[in-house]
Amino acid sequence: MSTTVDEMARRTGAMSSAELAGGRESRATVGDVTCANPRMVCRDVDVFYGSTQAIKGVSLDIGKNEVVSMIGPSGCGKSTFLRCLNRMNDTIDGCRVTGSIKLDGQDIYDKGLDPVPLRAQVGMVFQKPNPFPKSIYENVAYGPRIHGLTNSKAELDEVIEGSLQKAGLWNEVKDRLDKPGTGLSGGQQQRLCIARTIAVSPEVILMDEPCSALDPIATAIIEELIDELRANYSIAIVTHSMQQAARVSQRTAYFHLGDLIEVGETNQVFTNPKHRLTEDYITGRFG
Amino acid sequence: MSNSHADGAPPKRTIDVVNASLKRRYARERRFRLVGLTAVILGLTFVGLLFADIIAKGHTAFVQTYIQLPVTFEAETLDPAGTRDPETLARANYQAIIRDALRSEFPDVTDRRGTRALGSMISVGAPSHLRDMVLANPDLVGTTREVWLLADDDIDMLMKGHINRDLPESERRVKDQTVGWIEQLEAQGRIEKRFNTIFFTTGTSREPELAGIAGALMGSFYTLVLTLLISFPIGVGAALYLEEFAPKNRWTDLIEVNINNLAAVPSIVFGLLGLAVFIAIFGVPRSTPLVAALVLSLMTLPTIIIASRAALKSVPPSIREAALGVGASPLQTQMHHVLPLAMPGMLTGTIIGMAQALGETAPLLMIGMIAFIVDIPSGFTSPTTVLPVQIFLWADSPERAFVERTSAAIMVLLAFLILMNLGAVLLRRRFERRW
Incomplete structure (x- = not known):
């Protein structure tokens, strides 16, 4: 894997404590980390890259049919935390996760648990659109095919059409399903990746800055899509855009240097932040 | 620029400094390109020389000298019993019919030494070629055919000019007598170079004309x-x-x-x-x-x-x-x-x-x-x-x-x-x- 421990450690430590405005204050999470109808429950999660601690005791719930956004300055650990939720961090050598992360009551870091079916349940959309260099059809068909979700070609076609429709891409690509996915525009590629993710019918979708490589129009389409997807899935989204977090999410979590500083209803976090660091960040004093 | 000079010279503008060094920089660039180009040309020259040398030396190997002789497939020599039994035909003395063919072609050669020199013009692989012909078509026995026979490597070298005919006799492998015969064959159009299929169809051999890859x-x-x-x-x-x-x-x-x-x-x-x-x-x-x-x-x-x-x-x-x-x-x-x-x-x-x-x-x-x-x-x-x-x-x-x-x-x-x-x-x- 290209991401090494050192690199991740450097990224998470990008912001030294000297840059922080003011002295040390409590890093205990402010606000209610739980939610009424949780799908994923994370408690006291620590993540280490080698000897560097990237995440410090983070607890957070992700509820059914809600969008949780994670914001914070670069290197604050929000992506690292997101990647813990489907064990994508397993691919990084020297990465260690402690604490408990449960999906529907099942600890996903349990020794006996296989990360492969977990990733079918917790799908992921990445920062940079990364369609396979294959046809649009094959891109979406790959997941259902390897998991054996469909029994016939007709059924598979149906799943593909359904996924592309949910991702809002069907009308644009229905006549060229055999064309390479890499030939689409950036926004279309990202929607293709979303279609690929929902084709395996996951329960949770993780999105790691899905719009950072897209123009405002493509971003608007994806945001609309996220809102529609909320009806069927739980979504955790990492974003650098506070406006985006405000637009798409119901709850917002603010990360700072590996700590989860504040969690709350999105409205409350943006209009009435309780922690000074949160306030500094959303008012643009740093970050 | 605000840096004042100690010797009182007027302050220079950056662009003047840049322009002054520009000529030198471009000259260095040209030199570098020239060195690179020279290296490439030198390399290509050597590769070219190598190829030219190999092709110049090797292209003649793709043709081989053959001598045409009217060969009589004597029934008496090859198959005295007249059974056309493949085993008998395979073991027959084909060397003898080649000798006979040469003798009838050059009737004035009678001494032993001359006969041996005549025989050495034809490759030692020629008899087996005749044998293969007969085995493939036993009806040849008793007939006379014009056959192109593989020449010995010395004759081949002479024909390709690798043995110089102008040298004194003592300094070349092919004697005057043989050269005379070759010239006679040349005049009759009975000796010529043909595409060397043997080179591509056989294994190696002690005899160069029979050696292949x-x-x-x-x-x-x-x-x-x-x-x-x-x-x-x-x-x-x-x-x-x-x-x-x-x-x-x-x-x-x-x-x-x-x-x-x-x-x-x-x-x-x-x-x-x-x-x-x-x-x-x-x-x-x-x-x-x-x-x-x-x-x-x-x-x-x-x-x-x-x-x-x-x-x-x-x-x-x-x-x-x-x-x-x-x-x-x-x-x-x-x-x-x-x-x-x-x-x-x-x-x-x-x-x-x-x-x-x-x-x-x-x-x-x-x-x-x-x-x-x-x-x-x-x-x-x-x-x-x-x-x-x-x-x-x-x-x-x-x-x-x-x-x-x-x-x-x-x-x-x-x-x-x-x-x-x-x-x-x-x-x-x-x-x-x-x-």
Whole structure:
């Protein structure tokens, strides 16, 4: 894997404590980390890259049919935390996760648990659109095919059409399903990746800055899509855009240097932040 | 600029400083280009000289001198019993009918010495050629036919001008008498150079005019096929494991360093290893494509592993994440996505490794490929030699006619090497991925 421990450690430590405005204050999470109808429950999660601690005791719930956004300055650990939720961090050598992360009551870091079916349940959309260099059809068909979700070609076609429709891409690509996915525009590629993710019918979708490589129009389409997807899935989204977090999410979590500083209803976090660091960040004093 | 000068000179503008140095900078650039161009031209000149020399020496090997004689297939000599039994025909004295044909062509030669000189104009391979003709068509017995017979290598050299007719008789291999006969045949149009099919269809021989590269070519082919079958799967598997699955620790570092070291080991050491391990311990038959392939596989493995790892590294990690993200297992990720994308690079490395193996001589000398083997190999365990070793052997032979054969064999070997490298380039062009 290209991401090494050192690199991740450097990224998470990008912001030294000297840059922080003011002295040390409590890093205990402010606000209610739980939610009424949780799908994923994370408690006291620590993540280490080698000897560097990237995440410090983070607890957070992700509820059914809600969008949780994670914001914070670069290197604050929000992506690292997101990647813990489907064990994508397993691919990084020297990465260690402690604490408990449960999906529907099942600890996903349990020794006996296989990360492969977990990733079918917790799908992921990445920062940079990364369609396979294959046809649009094959891109979406790959997941259902390897998991054996469909029994016939007709059924598979149906799943593909359904996924592309949910991702809002069907009308644009229905006549060229055999064309390479890499030939689409950036926004279309990202929607293709979303279609690929929902084709395996996951329960949770993780999105790691899905719009950072897209123009405002493509971003608007994806945001609309996220809102529609909320009806069927739980979504955790990492974003650098506070406006985006405000637009798409119901709850917002603010990360700072590996700590989860504040969690709350999105409205409350943006209009009435309780922690000074949160306030500094959303008012643009740093970050 | 605000920097004041101590000597009171007016302050210079940056652009003046830049302009002053510009000329020098461009001159340096021109010199560098000139040096590069010279190096390229020099390199190309040497390659050109090499090719010109080889082609100049070797092109004559592709034609061979034949002498036309009216051969009478005497029934009395060949088949006295008249049974047309193939066994009798096969054992008959064809040398005798060639002698008779020569005698009737040059009736004035009667002494023993003259007769022997006459006979030596025709290759020792000619009788078996006549035998094959008769065996293929027994009806020839009792008839007279005009037959083109293969000339001896000395006659061939004379015809190609490698033996100078103007030299005094004592200084050339072909005597005046023979030259006279040749000139007589030339006047009758009974001697001519024809395309040398023997060179491509037979194994080696002590007689230059009967020596061909077919044995060595087939030996190289069998060896290369087996080398590919052994080294490609092992090399790709090793690269895949080391690059994608193995934990990165001191052991894998050690392995990596040693693979790189192995690539730099002199090839003769691999030959000694093959002799000590494959032949002495495992009893693999020597001089066979099997043992050659084992040794060459050891030699090409580092090349393939290093190229394959580089190819795997160049596959963007986002593809792996995408596959893992939809729930593909690590092996599925590799097999379905990473490997197909890395394959062109891997194949390029493999072809380069194979080209290296095709041209390798030293280790094969150690494992008995240097033996004089006339037969064309029929499989992976029949004794054989390979092209570069054949070239080495011919280069060592004293006969003048082997000089052109050596060069011709080099031309064949180079043609295959160029074809393989061209294949590698085309493969890379064809399958290069655009993200």
